[in-house]
Amino acid sequence: MLLGVAGVVGGLVVGAAGFYLSFGNLSTAGHTVFGFSEDDGKIFAVGVDVAILTCLVLDLFMACLRASWPFLRPLAHGLTAASIYFNAAAQGSILENPDKAAAHGLMPALFVIIVEAGRRTLVHQAALPADHDVVPGRRWLFAPVRTGRIFRMMKLWDVGYSVALRIERDRAIFNAWTEYKQDVQKAGLAEGSPEALALLPSKLEPFGLSVDEALALPDEMARQELQRQHAADERARELELATARANHERDKAELAHQREMAELRADLTAVQGVAGAKARGAVAEAEALADAQAKAAAALTDAVESQEAAEVRERAAEADRRAAEARAAAAEADTRTAAEEAKAAADRKRAKEDAQRADEADRRAAEDREQAAEADRRAAEARAAAAEILRRAIDAEDHANLTPRQRRVRTVARLLLAANGAEVTNGEIAAAIGVSESTASEHRTDAMKLIEAGYDPATGYDPETANA
Secondary structure, three states: OHHHHHHHHHHHHHHHHHHHHHHHHHHHHHHHOOOOOHHHHHHHHHHHHHHHHHHHHHHHHHHHOOOOOOOHHHHHHHHHHHHHHHHHHOOOOOOOOHHHHHHHHHHHHHHHHHHHHHHHHHHHHHOOOOOOOOOOHHHHHHOHHHHHHHHHHHHHHOOOHHHHHHHHHHHHHHHHHHHHHHHHHHHOOOOOOHHHHOOHHHHHHHHOOOHHHHHOHHHHHHHHHHHHHHHHHHHHHHHHHHHHHHHHHHHHHHHHHHHHHHHHHHHHHHHHHHHHHHHHHHHHHHHHHHHHHHHHHHHHHHHOOOHHHHHHHHHHHHHHHHHHHHHHHHHHHHHHHHHHHHHHHHHHHHHHHHHHHHHHHHHHHHHHHHHHHHHHHHHHHHHHHHHHHHHHHHHHHHHHOOOHHHHHHHHHHHHHHHHOOOOOOHHHHHHHHOOOHHHHHHHHHHHHHHHHOOOEOOOOEOHHHHHO
16 A cells, blocks of 8 residues: 555656646747747647546546547557657757757656556556456467457457457367377377377467376366266256147147137037027917917808908918928927037037046146156256266376376276166267277277276275275
8 A cells, every 4th residue: 555655646746747847848849849829839738748648537437437448548659659759859859869859758758657557557456347358469479360360259249358368268279189189090099198198288388288287188178078968968858848848738728729619619509599499489479379360260260251251261371381380490490409409418528528638637747747856856866976976086086196098998987887788889988088989999998897897986996096
């Protein structure tokens, strides 16, 4: 804190002195060299010095708002260079009086250097993003091509310098690892052999890896491959479970639709039954009217044979005809009603059966979900146990100072034990430990011998280390 206070006080003193001297020099240069009037020369001096300070302050302010503008700092540095030139030009020709020019240009340069130091301190203490997204100049000098790719990634995908640097470094290490495996195959060397491993440190030296980190890269690549395979298996199980749930929801929706249709058909049958009852009422009314007219006709016939009796008989016949038609319509309506009632009964029966099947499906689905949850729990416990076994095995291997080949042999042994008798191909072994299939066959043979000797990662027993 005392150093910081001393730096601030010293910076203010140097800044005040630099501003005072720069004001005098720029006022003189503006009036005598650049043709300003005496008053305008003073305004010119204030404008140049204040513009430098304003650009630096605005740069910090925009960095605090997380909206930095890279143009401000180069502008401030350019104005500083111009201020140094104007201060030096106030003493005449720079070539004729280089010592005077350097002396008068020194204070503006010191002022900007101190302000830049304060800016870096503030950015570091406040963790501002102003410098985190800027590519260091030294990297442009030592690796311009790769630095250009990093800068392009930062601007295209809007990521910070540290993130882009990590992505580019991981990609470069992966490419170097691929080239290394190709070189080993071309040279006819066995992967994991001392001759092949001796090529790794020099191959990975440009990426900042130590010798131990380079030699541990094959095991790291194999471990990452196992992790990616485990993640892929998890995603496959989640997709299968989601598919089963979607099919169950679809079946429920279909059963609900069938139930709704059965209810609609039952309502339609009820409406048709009401219509049939109305038709039967009309038939009864027509029959009663026909009987009354027939009785009236008989009475008229007995009393007198006249024109009126004939008309009455005709009306009675017409009434009989209408009654017959009404009875036929009623019979047809009864037939349709009976058919619809039979159909409605069948639909109700099917709806009841569908409801029972839906209930049974819900019960089975609930049991399946319980079984799935139990299976997930057991799988999680198994994965945790396997991870603990793997951790203990790796710790034991680290403690025993095994060679990379011995580590890969034990990785193959754990794969064979985890398969529980299932077939594990040489291609799967090669992908898991990052070697060729021929080398994977050799590792399989050594792993089988190790298992026959009693190797058990669950208990931590290793015959080779135990004998040692």
